[in-house]
Amino acid sequence: MKEFDDSVDLRSIQQYLYCPHRFGLMENNCSWAENVFVNRGNLAHERVTEGKYSASRGTIQERSVRVFQDEWGLFGVLDCLELKKDKNGVEIPIYSGKYTVSIVEYKVTAPKNNQIRIEDRMQLLGQKICVDSLFSCHADTYFYYHDTRRREKIEFSEEDYSFLKQTLTEIREIKQKGIIPPIRNDQYCSGCSMKDICLPPKRSQR
Numbered sequence: 001m002k003e004f005d006d007s008v009d010l011r012s013i014q015q016y017l018y019c020p021h022r023f024g025l026m027e028n029n030c031s032w033a034e035n036v037f038v039n040r041g042n043l044a045h046e047r048v049t050e051g052k053y054s055a056s057r058g059t060i061q062e063r064s065v066r067v068f069q070d071e072w073g074l075f076g077v078l079d080c081l082e083l084k085k086d087k088n089g090v091e092i093p094i095y096s097g098k099y100t101v102s103i104v105e106y107k108v109t110a111p112k113n114n115q116i117r118i119e120d121r122m123q124l125l126g127q128k129i130c131v132d133s134l135f136s137c138h139a140d141t142y143f144y145y146h147d148t149r150r151r152e153k154i155e156f157s158e159e160d161y162s163f164l165k166q167t168l169t170e171i172r173e174i175k176q177k178g179i180i181p182p183i184r185n186d187q188y189c190s191g192c193s194m195k196d197i198c199l200p201p202k203r204s205q206r
């Protein structure tokens with residue numbers, strides 16, 4: 001019998017927290033649909049991750065960086081890993097020197113009223129857990145908003161780590177049991193690419 005693979009893709013964190021029902025459809029029903037928001041996001045990501053590497057004045061940017069962390073069972077791809085020369089930073093042998101490490105996750109639009117969505121925060125925390133482990137560092141974490149050309153630093157608390165741990169348990173349960181969770185009462189559906197697959201017409205007007 002095939003063993004259950006309990007590793008979790010960083011993207012799944014974002015997808016599950018956005019809508020558990022949608023995640024279940026994608027994971028266990030092989031459903032997928034794109035819409036203008038998905039395509040806009042993909043295009044923005046393609047643009048920013050063009051060119052794997054750049055370096056200027058002591059700062060190196062690696063794009064589309066693959067990462068993992070075994071104890072948390074996480075893997076995935078970062079938009080951008082930024083290394084700044086710093087004698088107090090961590091040794092990065094491949095670039096022979098010491099650097100401070102930052103993760104930059106690109107988003108198409110800045111959140112309204114500065115309310116960063118939990119799914120985006122938790123995806124970024126998953127990235128940080130991978131990078132901190134791989135480089136033995138405490139990476140800084142940022143969102144970069146394409147529409148405002150602004151970068152925002154994000155901090156995480158112990159509660160965030162606990163919440164992510166619980167989220168990963170829920171994701172694994174859905175994958176292992178092949179569950180499609182019910183639609184949440186307070187689910188926000190605006191912009192979801194899978195409305196036509198999952199909702200009766202009345203609710204899809206939301």
Ligand code: SF4
Pocket residue numbers: 018019021022183184187188189192193194195198199
């Ligand atoms: S339409 Fe709403 S309930 Fe259905 S998958 Fe999308 S976000 Fe979830």
